Structure formats: structure tokens, C-alpha cells
Amino acid sequence: MQMTAPPNSPVTSPTLTDLFLRWEHEKPTQTYLRQPVGDRFIDYTWAEVGQQARRMATYLNALGLPPGSNIGLVSKNCAHWLIADLAILLSGHISVPFYPTLTAEQLHQVLTHSGCPVLFVGKLDNWTGMKAGVPDGVTLVGFPTYGPATDLSDRSDLMAWDEIMAHYEPMTTVARPQPDDLFTIIYTSGTTGTPKGVMIDHQAVSEALFDTRILLKHDTPNARFFSYLPLCHIAERNIVQATSLATGGTVYFAESLDTFAKNLATAKPTHFLAVPRIWTKFQQGVLAKMSQSKLDRLLSIPIVSGLVKKKIRQGLGLNEAVLILTGAAPMPKSLIQWFRRMGIRIQEAYGMTENLGAVSMMPLDDMRDGTVGKHYPGMDVAIAPDTGEILTRSKWLMRGYYKNPDLTREVLQDGWLATGDVGTLDNDGYLTITGRVKEMYKTAKGEYVAPSQIEFGFADNNYVEQICVAGQQLPQPMALVVLSEMGKHAERILVERSLEDTINALNPTLHAYERVRKVVVVRDAWTVDNNMMTPTMKIKRNVIEARYDAQLQPWYNHDQLIIWE
Template structure:
């Protein structure tokens, strides 16, 4: 049985509360949060953030809720999200953030399951009707608090943030958490079934921050962060919230999808995380301005190569980045290599909510492509010899699933967490993911298929934006794809030839039973709004397969190799 581990530290590490109080005292006038509004910013210093969080903590305590009550937070990323989260733990309560894209039925499920007695409602401005559609799912009697400056504040049932700031005194003695106190409940994005509430205590967060301080470059002067991935997800919570508190850095936000590129270029983050789909969009954006053949030519000319690389990095806003990460979903090796040619060294990180997203990361001084990096100090990993499942053990595992003891016992045994991922571990502690236990399926021929490994074969095709390999009841796999912008603009015959070339190059590398029989180009993209993608941009495989289930057999029997829905 393969095993990788490193010794844990003995001293009690600092909590997030400790970090904030340190910076509030030592650099009160330094800007902590920068909220873009058009071409300007609303800036919040450490002192101002502290004052607002303390006033809100006073208000939360005035509600008379029992100590350690669950308090919900539904908003896209913004300065008030982080201030509200601070207020929740300053007042001795538990933060329970939700995705801002939930509908009424979805928020009802998580609100009732979590038992939240108060809810912050904030930035939902991608859709003016979002709160109106969500609100009917909020249980009666919940205390509602509205962030300022956003459309939801027009609801008279929301107590205005600014009113609380004007009427509540700052809480002087903030709650000092004990290691075993519950810090947050993070609901998973629900790729399969209902979201599960992952309970994280203060000890776990402190241990994770302490053990990853060198890897996460906590000693970076004037650290800057760009917050746009959902803050209710463990990855953004780690890279932006926890690391900004540990470094005393500045957090910039994206104002909207339309201003994303401009906001990122202005922020010039030193620490940056993007999921693979974002990196793909960056790549397509670069190639739209400079086709691959032209880029290849420029990169061969020494002086011009340096100029082009710098211009691209500056255009993205990554010229000053010291840590560039990808995670939350598998990243194709070809995409990592493509950016590396531009001098953008993307470090793949691996983890899940249940282990705070901190299992392994690719070091820059010993890159081993194809793996998800080297196991962190303080994290133990072993591979189940029967199933190949990855098991993890550390001081920062979840306490369990909220109100789900049976489910908790099914994944936490003897201190080891069953991740649901299948993989291998080499003698140097490098981890490779080969699939998901639940995603593997048996074909009509009785052979097991790991779809993600087949999907990687389409990663270099610029006409493909999303892919889902399906066919549980078919003799051979069938690939459902959504075209990229480039694919939608291309001639139909060019798309078909390109996909046929991909199939012909991929299939000989696969076992006979894994070879892709058909490619179906589906009409509608898979999005968060149509429930075919999670808020962290991972496809909901089971939902997609259910949507197209009745058509799979007819498509499979179609004479064409490339089929248009």
C-alpha cells in the first residue's frame, strides 16, 4: 500500500481571527478590500473593515440567537461578503455560505437543512430577478440582512446594512474561538445528489494555513488577490480569504462578467487561482488576437519571444504573479504546457471540501506533468489496494457532514477520508488522479469506463468547450460536446473534420472497449442556470446523462460519426 506523509507541527497555529486582529492593529490604514465601481474603487482599510465587522457582530448578538448558531450568506463575491463573514465569527456564530445562483427550491433545501436563523443577502446583480426568484424558498422567521449598493436592498424585508452601521456600536471584545469550535459549514456544489454540509472547525483551518504557509508564499510583500470564483467554495476560501488574512494582503474583486478582464488587469494579483475552464477561455482569447501559427513563429524569435510573452502576461494581469494555480477540476496537460511556453507556470493543486482542498500541489522546481503535484507537509495519503481509491489523513479534515452521521461514517474511518477519487502515488509523493469511483460505469459489454480519461483526449481541440463521455448502456462510449466560440464560428465541415481527426488520434491509444464511437454536438451550452454545471464550472455528469438519455441509443445507431443535435 503506497503511503506518503510528513510530520505535523506541535505548536497551536494562529486562527483567522488572530490574523485579522494582528493586521487591524499593525496596519490599520492599509487597504484590505478594493471593490470596483466602473473605473473607480471603493476602498476599505483594515481598520474600516474591523469597524464594520464589529458593528455587524453587535447586531448579530442583539438577535439573541444561541451561541454557535448557523448564519447564512448568499451573495456573489464582494467586499461585504468578507466583512459579513468576519462579523459572523466575531459574534461567536457559524458561517454557512450559499451559492448566489440558487433557485427557490435549492435555497429552501440548504436553509432548512442547515437551520440558519439569519441570512445575509448581497450581490445578485447578474440577474435583477434572482432574489425575487430565490426569496420564496427562504423559511419564514429568518432574519434577513441586505448588503448595501445591490438590487436586493430594495426589498423592505431586508434590514439595511447601512442602518445597522449607523445604529450599532462596534463590538469591542470579539469572540476568541476555541480550536474545536465550528467555523463554517460549506455545502458542496452538488455534482451528484443534494449538497452535503461539510463541517470545518477552527483547528482544521489553522492547521491547513500553518502547514501550507511556505507553499502558498505567505511571505510575499504587498500580496494581492483577485476574488471572482465563488467564495462559498473551499478553493476561493483558501486562496483568497485565508491567504489574504495570513499575508495581510489586499483583495480585489470582479465587478461583473463583462468587466472581468479589465478588473483582473488592474488587480495584478500576486496569487491567482483559475479553474481549467477559465484557462481555456484565456487561451481562446489570446488565439483570437494572435493565431497559433503566428504565435509559434514569434516564440521562435528570441527578442520577439520575450516581448510577446510579457505582453500576454501583462494583458492578463499576471505579470507580477508569484503563485498561479488551477484546481477544482482536472487540467489537461496540453493546456498547462501551452501556458508554460508563455512563461505562465500554472501549478495544479488537488483537494476537496472534505480535506479543505489541501492535499497536493505541483512544485515549480520539480514539475512532473500528468500528476497533481506533491503531497503537502502534514498530509498523509494512501491508495486502497483493492479499489485504487485515494485516502487522506491530516489535521485539517472535516469534522463530518452536518446532520448526516451515516454518510460521515461511510467516508471517514479510523481518521482516513475516502476521497472518491481513484489514483496512484509514486515513491516521491507525487499523486496522479485517474478517475472518480462514482463516475466509472460498465458498458453493455461489461467493461468499466473512466470517462474523464477519455475526455482529456479532446483537450487540444479548440472547437470543443465542454465534453461529457456517456453510454452506460451502450457497447462503446459516445461523446457529447458543446462547441467553443471558435467552433460555433467555424464552417460546419471544418468542425466535423477536426473532431474526426481527434477521434482518429485518440482511439488507437485506448482499449477497444473505451474507443469513442460517436461525437454528438449538442445544441445548448451547459450552464449553471440550466443546472447542467456547478457554480465552480464542473459538469453535472449524471444530470447531463439523464437529459440526453432517450437520445443516446438512436444517436449510437446513426450512420454518421459526427452528429448535430
């Protein structure tokens, strides 16, 4: 599709509203959203999505809200998430989505800060526990249920979606946004503290979509997307919501964790994004069926190699993918290379909510492992000479942090955004991330340590699923690790030898003050539910360090190199 602005469009490039209206008009009977329910799908055409979004937009405006009101949305990914977001868009209000894993206290915090008078409530595991966090006076609209996976058993306080559909007519004249109208406020996942509300306007979304259209393959015919990472996160908002609207493609959803593999294989996405932890899970799933040594032997046989690679790609549902991305967290170079041997060429992308997640992407024709690729057209990147911090400048930076002008001034100066990431930029424009400004710490000896670079050294150890290098008050770092399924089922002596081998290979490559002194195998996995990970599967380093703080010094003084909690 050639992205050109339709007549009388209020901005140079099409807005998401423009794109939706185009497909609603041009392909009304074609399927836009496919919602799995057991062994069947509920399909929604572009016209049906438009009808529901327009009826809901009529309802929202009937509430008498001021134009441009903040409208909240809390749900796992599902068809009605996107329909509700379109309704907010068409009614001229501002979408404020929240993570579906929030506690009542966390939900109360962001709802109060954003001042949402309306909250869409959808596919959730624990609405019963969350709803205590809703401030008085907020109107609640409940999605239709998709079987037993939705905890909306008590719907007495929810305005029913189907009832609204039955009683309100579709809006015929929809809101057409101006360039500087706010599109959304995205609250960050809060890896280092209180979530911040990132304000993004329509112009920024349009510019980012237009300037990345070639790299993100907007011209793909019959584009398909698989939506499972939180839609309230900038990455899924870009790759699934915005790119599906740019391509006129079809969005498939994951019904649950148990059906994830089946749903992905059915979708056969042309565009697919997974965070590094998902790629690790995929790799471990392959190796659980076939040892690495056997896989290596089969890949060394020319005819057999092609068959093995095809079977693996088909098993994952990626045999028709034209764009395969990873992002949101650093991807180990060895993992990218492992998948490349399988014929799965993963392009690493880099960005953050504040710059719409669109800073750089690895080009397919010149992949340089260890970097996050080259910056997009229209995106300027610089490295601060004093700190090594990555600075970005483009037409699609955030407007600022909602109700926080002081913090906005700290990170946005003279058109440049200070990302908080530390890195280098080579002469060919390839960007390398070396750490986070706030994650770097001084050891007891006064030397600076970047923990993420040390953690990469454990990437090839298949017994390790999660790792956090800690030791701010210690002379040298120590590694806390959570074992993979393979590691949990292996004999302890084999795990210990493997970890020792990793340390012996890693430490000589590090400065003396960076070398890992101990490895501690902790009992409990770090998950979103126990607040050790963000919803996008990044570890919460400060929370993990606080959890084990009292034990770090005794572990450090322990006689053994490998310690079991």
C-alpha cells in the same frame, strides 16, 4: 510573515480571528478590500473593515441567538461578503455560505437543513426569484448595493446594513475560538446529488494554513488577490480569504462578467487561482487575436519571443503573479504546457471540501505533467488496494457532515477520508487522478470505463469547449461536445474534420471497449443557469446524461461519425 501564535491564543497556530486582529492593529490605514464600481473603487482599510464587522457582530449578538448559531450568507463575491463573514466570526457564530446561483427550492433546502435564523443577502442577480425559498422567521440582512448589478430592488423585507452601522456600537471584546469550535459549514455544490454540509473547525483551518504557508507564499510582500470564484467554495475560501488574512494582503473583486478582464488587469494579483475552463477561455482569447501558427513563429524568434510572452502575461494581468494555480477540476496536460510556453507556470492543486482543498500541489522546481503534484507537509495519502480510491489523512480533515452521521462514518474511518477519487501515487510522492469512483461505469459489454480520461483526449481540440463522455447502456462510449467560440464560427466541414482527427488520434491509445464510437455536437452550452454545471464550472455528468438519455441510442446507431443535434 512568520506565522507564530500571539500571546494567550487558544490554539497552537493562529486562527483567522487572530490574523485579522493583528492586521487591524498593525496596519489600520492600509487597504484590505477594493470593490470596483464602474471606473472607480470603494476602498476599505483594515480599520474600516474592523469597524463594520464589529458593529455587525454587536447586532448579531443583540438578536439573542444561542452561542454558535448558524448564520447564512448568500451573495456573489464582494467586499461585504468578507466583512459579513468576519462579523459572524467575531460574534462567535458559525458561517454558512450558500451559492448565489441557487433556485428558491435549493435555497430553501439548505436553509432548512442548516437551521439558520439569520441570512445575509448581498450581490445577487435574482433575489426576487430566490427569496420565496427563505423559511418563515429568518431575519434577513441586506448588503449595501454596488450599482445596477444587485437585484435588491425590493428591500422591504431586508434589514439595511447601513442602518445597523448607524445604530450599533462596535464590539470591543470579540469571540476567541477554541480549537474544536466550528468555523463554518460549507455545502458542497452537489455534482452527484443533494448538497452535503461539511463541518470545518477552527483548528483545521489553522493547521492547514500553517503547514502550507511556504508553498502558498505567505511571505509575499504587498500580496494581492483577485476574488471571482464563489467565496462559498473551499478553494476561494482558502486562496483568497484565508491567505489574504495570513499575508495581510489586499483583495480585489470582479464587478461583473463584462468587466472581468479589466478588473483582473487592474488587480495584477500576486496569488491567482482559475479553474480549467477559465484557462481555456484565456487561451481562446489569445488565439482569437493571433493564430497558433503565427504565435509559434513569433515564439521561435528569441528577442520577439520574450516580448510576446510579456505582452500576453500583462494582457491577462498575471505579470506580477508569484503563485498561479488551477484546481477544482482536472486540467488537461496540453493546456498547462501551452501556458508554460507563454511564461505562465501554472501549478495544479488538488483537494476537496472534506480535506479543506489541501491535499497536493505541483512543485515549481520539478513539474511532472499529468499529475497533481506532491502532497503537502502534514498530509498523508494512500491508495486503497482493492478499489484504487485515494485516501487522505491530516490534522485538517472535516469534522463530518452536518446532521448526517451515517454518511460521515462511510467516508471517515480510522482517521482516513475516502475521497471518492481514483488515482495512483508514485515512489516520489506524485499523485495522479484517474477518475471518480461514482463516475466509472460498466458498458453494455461489462467493461469499466473512466470517462474523464477519455475526455482528456479532446483537450487539444480548440473547437471543443465542453465535453461529456456518456454511454452507460451502450456497447462503447460516445462523446457529447459543446463547441467553443472558435468552433461556432468555423465552417462545419472543418469542425468535422478536426473532430475526426481527434478521434483517430485518441482511439488507438484506448482499450477497445473505451474507444469513442460517435461524437455529438449539441446545440446548447452547459451552464450554471441551466443546471448542467456547478458554480465552480464542473459539469454535472448525471444531469447531462439524463438530459440526452432518450437520444443516446439513436445517435449511437447513426451512420455518421460526427452528429449535429
